Amino acid sequence: MYYPLKAMNTGSVYDISPEEYRRYLLSREGELEYLALMEENIEEKNLRMDVNLPNFNLVLDKASEYIFNRTLTNVGCPKCTYKVEIWLHGKTYTSRLGEEVDEAFPKYINISVEQNVLNFCNFEERKYFKVIVRDQLVLAHVTLICRE
Numbered sequence: 001m002y003y004p005l006k007a008m009n010t011g012s013v014y015d016i017s018p019e020e021y022r023r024y025l026l027s028r029e030g031e032l033e034y035l036a037l038m039e040e041n042i043e044e045k046n047l048r049m050d051v052n053l054p055n056f057n058l059v060l061d062k063a064s065e066y067i068f069n070r071t072l073t074n075v076g077c078p079k080c081t082y083k084v085e086i087w088l089h090g091k092t093y094t095s096r097l098g099e100e101v102d103e104a105f106p107k108y109i110n111i112s113v114e115q116n117v118l119n120f121c122n123f124e125e126r127k128y129f130k131v132i133v134r135d136q137l138v139l140a141h142v143t144l145i146c147r148e
Contacts, residue, residue, distance in 0.1 A: 095130040
């Protein structure tokens with residue numbers, strides 16, 4: 001069951017620095033005009049989409065590994081526990097006949113979490129965890145869900 005009012009105050013935040021946010025905006029084509037007006041260098045290459053947010057997007061090269069480091073700050077009850085869960089999304093596309101087709105998430109992708117249970121004892125305490133993705137050439141979208 002989902003509780004919409006609780007979603008407004010999750011009890012945790014993902015802090016990002018101004019530099020992380022700037023790099024995030026540079027990765028989004030729709031923001032380039034705005035950033036150019038702000039006299040930002042919009043020609044930067046190799047921008048990583050590793051912003052401290054609960055979503056991850058990546059394309060893996062052959063036999064590669066990618067590590068997402070995340071920092072979660074407790075802004076709710078002083079004593080609480082969060083468990084990191086991974087939801088894997090397949091692809092949905094429309095066939096030539098106009099039918100919506102769902103494709104399962106590939107089984108050959110290995111995703112693991114280091115420190116998947118975060119026990120907080122204090123308000124504004126920070127905890128860290130890693131999501132490690134290993135595999136061959138694949139495009140994937142992953143959403144991280146932290147449950148209190």
